[in-house]
Amino acid sequence: MDAAELLKRVRRVEITSRGLSDRIFAGEYHSAFKGRGMAFSENREYQAGDEVRTIDWNVTARTGTPHVKVFEEERELTVFLLIDISASIQGGTQERTMMDLATEVAAVLSFSAMGNNDKVGAILFTDRIEKFIPPAKGKSHTLRIVRDMLDCTPEGKGSDLGKALGHFTTALRKRTVAFVLSDFKHVDEAGELEVLLKRTRRKHDLVALHMTDPLDLTLPRLGWIRWKDPESGQMRWLRTGSSKVRQAWRARGESHHQSVARMMARAGVDHVALSTAGSFVQPLLRLFHERG
Secondary structure, eight states: OOHHHHHHHHHHHHHHHHHIIIIIIIHHHHHHHHHHHHEEEEEEOTTTOOOGGBHHHHHHHHHSSSSEEEEEEEEEEEEEEEEEEGGGOOOOSSSSSSHHHHHHHHHHHHHHHHHHHHHHEEEEEESSSEEEEEOSSHHHHHHHHHHHHOOOOOOOOSSOOOOHHHHHHHHSOOOOEEEEOOOOTTTTGOOTTHHHHHHHHHSSSEEEEEEEEGGGGGOOSSEEEEOOOOTTTOOOETTTTOOHHHHHHHHHHHHHHHHHHHHHHTTTOEEEEEETTTSSSSHHHHHHHHHH
């Protein structure tokens, strides 16, 4: 993509996503994520009515007088986006690809965080870490995330969320609000992924955003077609006119969607499916309302 076209696409994403962020998501984001962390503020002497569990025994022993720890809400958050840019997410059958959808959602989340003076960072991943963007504040940094998503040419084709989670937890020690944007095509193949999600969830506030497309469930009647798996490169013929083939396709897609939802529920990770066929606004707002 040449520089002029890239700048045009970045600007288009900015106009759309910032408008949504300012008009719709700013308050919802604040309610859903602000105040969830508590930071140590000071020690003071114990007063009648203080909870025993807040007593700071080290200070109490040193001074000879009971002291308690005082906490306050963390006003500044770090938001981190783990964005799947593997080959399978580049596809789509509607007006946009799943990658287009992920870019719009990432931009809205980034601008919402920016509006609350939070830091934003990102990992773009396939079966390897394609790019790590350290958390920072400001409009130029938010636009850099969008630009890198639009302009990144991945070296890998597959998807390894476990590797991305490992890199994320190593790089960010402080509690973070983390969004995973992926089609989760490989959840059935990685039995240890649930363990990694649980481990990450204990340390960070983790949210899964499942990018979907109508083709996941509905195979159009196009006669015999040659279908290529975008990640493995394997080719096979599909008889799309066959009701059995279409039913099997739908059953496989529904099973996959249900597997993702069940795994996230077991891991304690908030989860919502977003489709290229419609607006992501209402599903995302419902998620924010449930957390608020």
